[in-house]
Amino acid sequence: MAQFLPFNGLLPTQDRAELVAAVPYDVVNSEEAAELAKGNPYSFLHVSRPEIDLAPGIDLHSEEVYNQARAAFQKLCKEAPLTLDEGKHLYIYQLQMNDHIQTGIIGAASAEDYKNGVIKKHEKTRQDKEDDRTRHVMELRSHTGPAFFTYKDKAEIDSFVNNAMKEAPLFNFTAPDGIRHTLWRLDESASSQLSKYFDAVDVFYIADGHHRSAAAARTAAECAPKNPNHTGKEDYNYFLAVAFPATQLAIMPYNRAVKNLNGHSKDEFMKLISEKFAVTPSADGKAAKQGEFKMYIDHAWYNVAPKFDITKLGVIESLDVSVLQDNILAPILGIADPRTSQDIDFIGGIRGTAELEKLVNSGSHEVAFSMFATTVDQLMAIADAGEIMPPKSTWFEPKLRDGLVSHNF
Numbered sequence: 001m002a003q004f005l006p007f008n009g010l011l012p013t014q015d016r017a018e019l020v021a022a023v024p025y026d027v028v029n030s031e032e033a034a035e036l037a038k039g040n041p042y043s044f045l046h047v048s049r050p051e052i053d054l055a056p057g058i059d060l061h062s063e064e065v066y067n068q069a070r071a072a073f074q075k076l077c078k079e080a081p082l083t084l085d086e087g088k089h090l091y092i093y094q095l096q097m098n099d100h101i102q103t104g105i106i107g108a109a110s111a112e113d114y115k116n117g118v119i120k121k122h123e124k125t126r127q128d129k130e131d132d133r134t135r136h137v138m139e140l141r142s143h144t145g146p147a148f149f150t151y152k153d154k155a156e157i158d159s160f161v162n163n164a165m166k167e168a169p170l171f172n173f174t175a176p177d178g179i180r181h182t183l184w185r186l187d188e189s190a191s192s193q194l195s196k197y198f199d200a201v202d203v204f205y206i207a208d209g210h211h212r213s214a215a216a217a218r219t220a221a222e223c224a225p226k227n228p229n230h231t232g233k234e235d236y237n238y239f240l241a242v243a244f245p246a247t248q249l250a251i252m253p254y255n256r257a258v259k260n261l262n263g264h265s266k267d268e269f270m271k272l273i274s275e276k277f278a279v280t281p282s283a284d285g286k287a288a289k290q291g292e293f294k295m296y297i298d299h300a301w302y303n304v305a306p307k308f309d310i311t312k313l314g315v316i317e318s319l320d321v322s323v324l325q326d327n328i329l330a331p332i333l334g335i336a337d338p339r340t341s342q343d344i345d346f347i348g349g350i351r352g353t354a355e356l357e358k359l360v361n362s363g364s365h366e367v368a369f370s371m372f373a374t375t376v377d378q379l380m381a382i383a384d385a386g387e388i389m390p391p392k393s394t395w396f397e398p399k400l401r402d403g404l405v406s407h408n409f
Contacts, residue, residue: 002118002151004198004243006088006191007108007235010142010406011170012042012080018173020044020080021181021401024145026211027348030060042080044403046072048136048145061132070139084408090191091170091405092161093242096180097398102248103161105194106146106183106405108238109204111220114213119149120203120383123210123391126339133215134222143216143240143407146400147209150376151201153245160194171404179398183405204243205383207376208396213239223409235409242400246376252349253287253371254392256324257359259343261366262334266298269367272332278305285353287372293320294370296356304369315381320371321390333367339391346392349373 012020019040025048028036033049050068051058058065076082091106113119137143164186171183186194206213216239223236261269273279273295282301285294292305306327310318317326329335335344345365347355356368374393382389 001199002201002204003110003113003238004090004105004107004201004204004241005110005195005238006090006186006188007238007407008088009085009091009106009185010077010082010408011085011185012082012403014171016042016080017171017183017404018175020076020082020403021173021175022048022403023177023399024402025049027399042076044076044144044401047076047140048402061128061135066135066139069136073140073142073144082406085185087188088191089188090186090194092164092184092186093400093404094165094180094182095398095400096182097178097250100250100398102244102250102398103165104242104244104248105157105161106240106242107195107198108235108407109147109149109213109216109241109243111217111237111239112232113204114217118203119206119213121206121210121213122379122383122387122389123206123393124339124388125210125214129211130214130218133211134218137215137219138222141409143212143219143409145209145212145240145402146405147212147216147239147241148207148396148400149204149209149241149243150207150246150249150379151204151243152380153247154197154200156200157194157197158245160197164190164194175401181401181404198243201243204241205246205380207244207249207379207394209241213241219409235407238407238409240405240407246380249376250397251373251376251379252395252397253373254321254395255347255349255353255356255368255370256329256338256392257345257347257356257365257368258329258333258335259345259365260333262332264332269297269332273304273328276307276327278307279303280305285356285370287320287370290320290372290375291323293324293372294353295367296353296360296370297367299361315378315385316387316389319374319378319390319393321374321393324369324371325390328369348395348397350395350397
């Protein structure tokens with residue numbers, strides 16, 4: 001049984017919500033964050049990417065950066081202002097991107113559930129990123145970036161949420177990228193009732209936010225020994241999450257662009273690939289189905305289909321990203337570990353295949369691969385099996401916004 005509890009949310013005022021809300025810290029670099037926050041002192045990027053207000057080129061893990069994050073958060077709380085709800089609430093959070101709509105619940109997830117596997121993961125985390133998020137959370141004493149969960153649909157939760165959305169929302173705005181964000185705050189009675197419905201949810205699956213979840217567990221472990229009266233019910237034992245029913249999620253592909261051919265000429269490379277794959281010219285770069293992907297090289301697209309039976313492979317090995325990694329990237333292009341290799345870049349599907357063409361045509365990369373999106377069912381099956389997906393297997397859109405609701409402790 002997964003815990004998902006009401007909490008005292010920290011929220012901006014209605015007239016400032018649109019200005020405060022910001023994209024997650026890990027989908028933009030420092031330069032992009034600075035540009036997005038330019039001219040907007042209320043942007044939460046001043047908190048999540050505090051280096052934008054410091055000298056260019058500063059070490060992102062320096063003491064000065066974390067001090068700046070804390071100062072920016074305190075300033076935002078005072079000047080936006082951000083106000084702590086007196087009661088404990090759950091919040092309904094709906095995102096709309098073009099015709100796609102997904103509606104989730106913002107609540108407090110349990111660090112103990114993460115530790116015990118009730119919150120299931122499908123990715124490895126990096127120590128340096130865990131360290132960074134843990135330090136950031138501890139400096140702020142707040143979970144400000146929500147983890148993105150999914151769960152197997154429950155009719156009673158859907159019905160409750162649909163009825164609650166008949167009331168007027170607290171926030172309702174369209175961000176500069178065209179994504180509509182709408183938020184409802186449930187009263188304490190409704191929050192308590194909805195929280196009980198989540199008792200029927202056996203597990204949560206982390207869709208996005210593995211480092212946030214890991215950092216939350218580390219935060220709880222760090223705070224508990226410092227409290228002689230620790231009970232396990234303190235706010236530091238819980239963290240901010242948004243849970244969406246699985247059927248509402250939209251996963252985009254996570255494409256790959258490789259900087260060189262590992263010493264091979266184009267002809268040699270094509271010959272090596274053709275030993276295991278049928279390579280045929282393609283009119284475009286959109287992967288049409290699972291089991292195949294597209295490749296862009298020398299101003300032309302190709303369809304790449306395995307000559308072997310992928311249905312005989314395991315749950316991990318049969319993923320398109322695994323087939324690419326195990327049969328092309330590692331043995332032919334020399335990318336043994338895509339997590340650490342400097343020769344590969346990962347391009348979110350939201351950027352489209354035109355971005356892949358741009359990289360290759362510019363000469364910065366030699367070849368690019370357009371993937372078919374991993375499915376939610378595959379994600380769940382891998383998490384249920386206790387397995388780990390290859391890095392950068394999924395790209396979720398639309399992105400949640402930081403700053404709309406935070407969880408203090």
